Amino acid sequence: MRALALAATLLALAIPARAEPLSPQVLQTASELRDRALKGTIAHDFAEHLVLEVGARKAGTAQDKRAADWAVRELTKLGFDNVRAEIFDMPGWVRGAESARITAPFPHDIVISGLGGSVPTPKGGIEAEVVLFKTFDDLLAAPVGSLAGKIAFVTQPTIKDQDGAGYSATVRNRQQGAIEAARRGAIGYLVRSIGTHMTRVANTGSVRYAADVPRIPAAAVSPPDSVKIERLAARFGQPITLRLAMDHILPGTVQSRNIIADIRGSEKPNEYVIVSAHLDSWDTGTGALDDGAGMGIVTAAAKLIKDLPQRPKRSIRIIFFGAEEFGLLGARAYVARHKDRLGEYFVGSQADFGGDVAYGLQTRFHAPARAAIYAHMLRALAPLNIIPADNNAMGGPDMTPFRELGMPVFTVQQKGYDYFDIHHTPHDTVDKLDAKKLDQNVAVWAAVTWILANADVDLRPIPDPTAPRRLN
Ligand SMILES: [Zn+2]
Numbered sequence: 181m182r183a184l185a186l187a188a189t190l191l192a193l194a195i196p197a198r199a200e201p202l203s204p205q206v207l208q209t210a211s212e213l214r215d216r217a218l219k220g221t222i223a224h225d226f227a228e229h230l231v232l233e234v235g236a237r238k239a240g241t242a243q244d245k246r247a248a249d250w251a252v253r254e255l256t257k258l259g260f261d262n263v264r265a266e267i268f269d270m271p272g273w274v275r276g277a278e279s280a281r282i283t284a285p286f287p288h289d290i291v292i293s294g295l296g297g298s299v300p301t302p303k304g305g306i307e308a309e310v311v312l313f314k315t316f317d318d319l320l321a322a323p324v325g326s327l328a329g330k331i332a333f334v335t336q337p338t339i340k341d342q343d344g345a346g347y348s349a350t351v352r353n354r355q356q357g358a359i360e361a362a363r364r365g366a367i368g369y370l371v372r373s374i375g376t377h378m379t380r381v382a383n384t385g386s387v388r389y390a391a392d393v394p395r396i397p398a399a400a401v402s403p404p405d406s407v408k409i410e411r412l413a414a415r416f417g418q419p420i421t422l423r424l425a426m427d428h429i430l431p432g433t434v435q436s437r438n439i440i441a442d443i444r445g446s447e448k449p450n451e452y453v454i455v456s457a458h459l460d461s462w463d464t465g466t467g468a469l470d471d472g473a474g475m476g477i478v479t480a481a482a483k484l485i486k487d488l489p490q491r492p493k494r495s496i497r498i499i500f501f502g503a504e505e506f507g508l509l510g511a512r513a514y515v516a517r518h519k520d521r522l523g524e525y526f527v528g529s530q531a532d533f534g535g536d537v538a539y540g541l542q543t544r545f546h547a548p549a550r551a552a553i554y555a556h557m558l559r560a561l562a563p564l565n566i567i568p569a570d571n572n573a574m575g576g577p578d579m580t581p582f583r584e585l586g587m588p589v590f591t592v593q594q595k596g597y598d599y600f601d602i603h604h605t606p607h608d609t610v611d612k613l614d615a616k617k618l619d620q621n622v623a624v625w626a627a628v629t630w631i632l633a634n635a636d637v638d639l640r641p642i643p644d645p646t647a648p649r650r651l652n
Pocket residue numbers: 458470471504532
C-alpha cells in the first residue's frame with residue numbers, strides 16, 4: 181500500500197498537473213493592452229499618413245511601389261524586426277479613358293467604372309443592344325448563343341447589412357459576369373455597381389476571365405444609371421442600345437510587393453501569429469478605408485505589443501499583402517514562396533472591412549482548443565462590447581490560401597452597414613477615417629493577438645478549411 185502511494189506521489193511529481201492554456205499573467209497583459217489602446221494609438225496617424233503621402237496605389241504601378249517603400253520605411257522606424265519587401269510578378273492593368281452613352285431610345289450619358297483587369301474595347305468603342313438581367317441566375321439561364329453581338333447587363337442591387345452578406349451575395353455579378361456573358365455570345369458586359377449607395381458614382385473592382393471564352397470589356401454602372409436603364413426598358417421597351425468605350429492598357433507582366441515585419445517570439449520564434457492587411461487600393465479612390473484602416477489597425481496593435489517589456493512566446497508577423505484587389509495575388513505569391521514553413525504558422529487574420537467599430541470575434545480553431553480559450557478571450561474583450569460569434573471565420577480575403585492549407589484563422593467582425601457605400605469608389609478618402617473607432621479595433625486586435633501568441637494550446641486541425649470564402 182505504502183509502495184503504491186509512494187509510486188503515485190512520484191508519478192505526480194514527474195507529470196505536473198496540466199497548466200491552464202492561458203495564464204492569469206497573459207490575460208492580465210491582454211487587459212492592459214486593451215486599456216492602453218483605448219487611450220489612443222498610432223492607427224489613425226499611420227493610415228492618414230499613408231493616404232496623404234501616397235493615396236491611390238493600384239497594384240503593379242509606380243504608386244504601389246511608393247506605398248511599399250513608404251511601408252518599409254515606417255515599419256522600420258517603428259522598430260519592428262526584419263522589415264522587408266518580397267517582390268512578385270502580376271499581370272499589369274492601366275485604366276484608360278472610359279465612357280458609356282445610351283444611344284436609343286433616347287441619348288443619355290451614364291456613369292461607369294471599368295472593372296480592374298478588363299480588356300479595352302476596340303478603338304471607337306462598341307455599340308450594341310443591351311440585354312437586362314435582374315439577377316446573375318437569370319443570366320445563367322440564358323441559352324448559349326442568345327447574347328450574340330449584344331451587351332449583357334445584370335442590374336441586381338446589393339443590399340445593406342451588418343456583416344457584408346449582401347456584398348457576398350452579389351460580388352460574383354462583377355467577378356464572374358463577363359465569363360458567363362461571353363459564354364452566351366455577348367461582346368460586352370455591364371453590372372450594376374456592387375455597392376449599397378444611391379449616388380452617381382460606380383464601384384470598380386476586379387473582373388475574371390476564363391481561358392475557354394473570349395475576354396470581353398466589362399464595366400460597372402452607377403446605381404442611379406442602372407435604375408434609369410431599367411425604367412427606360414419598362415416604359416419604352418426594347419431595344420435599348422448603348423455605346424461603351426474603354427481605352428485600358430494591358431502592359432504585360434509587372435511587379436508588386438508583400439511587406440513583412442516581425443516581432444520575434446521568445447520561446448517559439450518559428451510559430452507565427454499573422455496580423456495582416458493589404459497594401460494596394462483601387463485607383464479611383466485613395467484607399468483610406470480599403471485598406472489603409474486595416475493597415476493602421478494591425479500595425480498599431482503590433483506596436484503596442486512590441487512596446488511591452490516582455491516579448492510574446494510566438495512571433496508576430498505583420499504582412500501587408502500586395503495585389504489583393506486583383507484576386508489575392510500577393511497572398512498566393514507568399515504561400516507559394518513560404519509553403520514549406522506554413523505548417524508551423526499558428527494562426528492568422530486580416531483587417532479588411534473598413535474603419536467602423538468591432539462587434540464580434542469569429543474563430544476557426546480545432547473545437548477543443550476553442551472550448552479551452554474562447555470564453556477567456558471574450559472576457560478580456562467584454563469592455564469593448566464584443567459579442568460571441570461562430571467557429572466559421574474566413575479570416576479575411578488574403579487568409580484564404582492559408583486557411584485552405586489548414587492554418588487556423590480568426591475574424592474581428594466590424595460593423596459593415598455603411599462600408600459598401602464607400603468601398604471601391606472615389607469616396608474612399610481620408611475624411612472617412614475615425615481615430616476613436618480605429619482605436620477600439622486596435623484594442624480588440626492587441627488583446628487577441630497577445631493571447632494567441634502566448635496560449636498553451638494547439639488550434640489545429642481546423643474544421644472545414646475549404647469553406648466558401650468571402651470574395652475580394
Ligand atoms: Zn480590401
